[in-house]
Amino acid sequence: xxxxxxxxxxxxxxxxxxxxxxxxxxxxLDFPDLTVDGSFVTGAAVASVLIVxxxxxxxxxxxxxxxxxxxxxxxxxxxxxxKINPLLSGILMxxxxxxxxxxxxxxxxxxxxxxxxxxxxISDWWKGIGVDQALANIIPxxxxxxxxxxxxxxxxxxxxxxxxxxxxxxxxxxxxxATGDNKKMIASFSGNTDQLTIVGLGISNALVAFSGALIAQxxxxxxxxxxxxxxxxxxxxxxxxxxxxxxxxxARATFAVIGGAIVYRIVITLALxxxxxxxxxVKLITAFIVIMALILPQFLSARxxxxxxxxxxxxxxxxxxxxxxYKSV
Amino acid sequence: MLTLKQITKAFNEGTLDEKVALKHINLxxxxxxxxxxxxxxxAGKSTLMNIIxxxxxxxxxxxIIKGENVTNMSEHERARYIGRVFQDPMAGxxxxxxxxxxxxxxxxxxxxxxxxxxxxxxxxxxFKETLQTLQLGLENRxxxxxxxxxxxxxxALSLLIATFTKPHLLLLDEHTxxxxxxxxxxxxxxxxxxxxxxxxxxxxxxxxxxxALQLGNRLIMMDRGQIIFEASGKEKEKLTVEKLLQxxxxxxxxxxxxxxAVLV
Numbered sequence: 001x002x003x004x005x006x007x008x009x010x011x012x013x014x015x016x017x018x019x020x021x022x023x024x025x026x027x028x029l030d031f032p033d034l035t036v037d038g039s040f041v042t043g044a045a046v047a048s049v050l051i052v053x054x055x056x057x058x059x060x061x062x063x064x065x066x067x068x069x070x071x072x073x074x075x076x077x078x079x080x081x082x083k084i085n086p087l088l089s090g091i092l093m094x095x096x097x098x099x100x101x102x103x104x105x106x107x108x109x110x111x112x113x114x115x116x117x118x119x120x121x122i123s124d125w126w127k128g129i130g131v132d133q134a135l136a137n138i139i140p141x142x143x144x145x146x147x148x149x150x151x152x153x154x155x156x157x158x159x160x161x162x163x164x165x166x167x168x169x170x171x172x173x174x175x176x177x178a179t180g181d182n183k184k185m186i187a188s189f190s191g192n193t194d195q196l197t198i199v200g201l202g203i204s205n206a207l208v209a210f211s212g213a214l215i216a217q218x219x220x221x222x223x224x225x226x227x228x229x230x231x232x233x234x235x236x237x238x239x240x241x242x243x244x245x246x247x248x249x250x251a252r253a254t255f256a257v258i259g260g261a262i263v264y265r266i267v268i269t270l271a272l273x274x275x276x277x278x279x280x281x282v283k284l285i286t287a288f289i290v291i292m293a294l295i296l297p298q299f300l301s302a303r304x305x306x307x308x309x310x311x312x313x314x315x316x317x318x319x320x321x322x323x324x325x326y327k328s329v
Numbered sequence: 330m331l332t333l334k335q336i337t338k339a340f341n342e343g344t345l346d347e348k349v350a351l352k353h354i355n356l357x358x359x360x361x362x363x364x365x366x367x368x369x370x371x372a373g374k375s376t377l378m379n380i381i382x383x384x385x386x387x388x389x390x391x392x393i394i395k396g397e398n399v400t401n402m403s404e405h406e407r408a409r410y411i412g413r414v415f416q417d418p419m420a421g422x423x424x425x426x427x428x429x430x431x432x433x434x435x436x437x438x439x440x441x442x443x444x445x446x447x448x449x450x451x452x453x454x455x456f457k458e459t460l461q462t463l464q465l466g467l468e469n470r471x472x473x474x475x476x477x478x479x480x481x482x483x484x485a486l487s488l489l490i491a492t493f494t495k496p497h498l499l500l501l502d503e504h505t506x507x508x509x510x511x512x513x514x515x516x517x518x519x520x521x522x523x524x525x526x527x528x529x530x531x532x533x534x535x536x537x538x539x540x541a542l543q544l545g546n547r548l549i550m551m552d553r554g555q556i557i558f559e560a561s562g563k564e565k566e567k568l569t570v571e572k573l574l575q576x577x578x579x580x581x582x583x584x585x586x587x588x589x590a591v592l593v
Contacts, residue, residue, distance in 0.1 A: 167444075169446055169448070171442040172443065174433055175437070177423070178426065181424060182419075182423045184420050187405050187408065188382070188411075188413045188491075191405055191442070193405070
């Protein structure tokens with residue numbers, strides 16, 4: 001049980017990078033970008049093929065990031081220059097990427113089992129510094145295979161989050177946010193909204209593809225179907241995170257998205273432990289979680305509102321009562 | 330500062346719905362001119378504003394700002410020269426961003442955006458000083474989201490951020506029309522103050538004749554895509570709402586009728 005939860009935290013941290021990408025398109029640019037289902041696999045495909053052909057895994061992951069950037073820019077071009085509706089631009093790019101991904105991989109599945117990957121490099125380096133033994137002494141009740149991925153990825157994701165926070169405070173970052181918030185306004189202050197949308201979607205999909213590259217190396221293969229429903233998982237992470245941790249400021253929201261990605265993985269792991277649910281039900285559970293995360297806050301706030309009004313009325317009555325008391329005195 | 334040469338614009342050409350919005354408009358604004366434009370619905374006032382700002386391109390004619398022909402320049406490039414305030418108080422600011430972030434966005438109007446921070450210590454001081462001129466206490470709420478402000482406050486902020494970088498040309502598109510009378514009066518006063526202080530060349534569209542008479546040194550009346558009446562300086566100062574209506578009837582030979590209620 002603990003081991004299962006531990007690996008869901010590991011996976012959650014890797015998927016958090018994808019979720020941050022979805023946050024950029026969905027929340028910052030206000031653009032529901034379905035490219036994600038394709039660009040995630042593009043990242044995995046580019047990294048896997050390069051690694052199999054002997055490229056340094058870090059370099060291969062960086063190449064995946066660039067490929068994702070290009071895919072996002074293509075969607076941005078379809079929307080801004082081609083004047084195609086955002087959802088349709090994403091869907092078109094997603095379906096186009098399916099074929100492109102197959103071309104990149106040459107076959108539907110590329111195994112990475114005997115290869116040196118970012119994951120194996122980190123794990124080997126980690127063994128050398130002996131933190132696992134130290135931690136095993138401190139927490140003897142729980143000894144996972146290695147702490148390497150969790151700790152290294154946690155630090156990496158936090159650094160990435162802070163970079164995103166800082167970027168969104170730069171002049172370009174502010175203009176990007178304004179593009180999602182009020183296009184007319186930023187255009188009247190000499191912001192090139194087309195260019196900003198294209199770059200924004202590029203960065204978003206770069207993160208998604210990078211996450212795909214890491215997931216492929218973590219799970220030991222890339223597969224043409226590994227991106228199916230990825231946008232929904234990203235949305236789930238964003239929405240769950242915001243509901244649980246709040247999103248008042250950018251720094252808070254990016255933190256929430258990372259938290260959301262981890263919580264999502266944990267929920268799925270726990271759900272799959274229920275007897276009659278099978279692995280194939282994951283997508284159904286995901287859809288259910290997103291629906292709940294969307295409906296519950298509405299329902300709760302409606303109830304809170306009602307309770308608040310009821311209490312206000314009661315207070316009003318007591319005020320009225322006290323007034324009559326006063327008169328009777 | 331602004332020259333319009335023979336501007337013509339038609340919509341839905343060659344169909345039953347064809348509408349010529351502007352017919353051979355010629356207009357020149359000298360530096361420091363404050364021109365108010367009045368006219369009934371469909372007179373072409375908004376089309377004219379959109380052609381100057383670059384949202385629309387004219388079918389024929391040229392737009393020249395400070396000696397430069399900007400007819401084919403895109404909206405965002407032209408924005409380096411132009412400050413704009415819209416009718417909708419929600420349109421001129423970004424609601425989910427803070428007051429200081431909105432100021433920072435506007436501050437970058439005339440320069441290339443870079444990876445430097447939008448709000449620096451130095452800029453924040455400058456933003457505070459600038460906000461103080463509004464006397465709405467916004468300088469103490471720099472980190473409040475603009476969406477939390479009232480319509481009047483938002484429009485005051487829109488006006489401020491459109492003007493504090495001293496644009497060559499200020500376009501005001503019925504910017505008080507969506508506010509209640511008290512707020513509208515406040516914004517009108519602010520407009521007067523800011524334009525006078527910064528000596529901005531200004532073009533203001535309004536539905537309100539009183540306001541058109543109260544503000545500016547020149548007045549233009551438009552109807553059916555043409556400029557039908559113009560008054561400036563002393564001549565404008567002597568105008569009244571009644572005189573304007575008479576003038577319109579004399580030129581067009583028809584009653585303002587239904588528009589009268591809206592315009593007065």
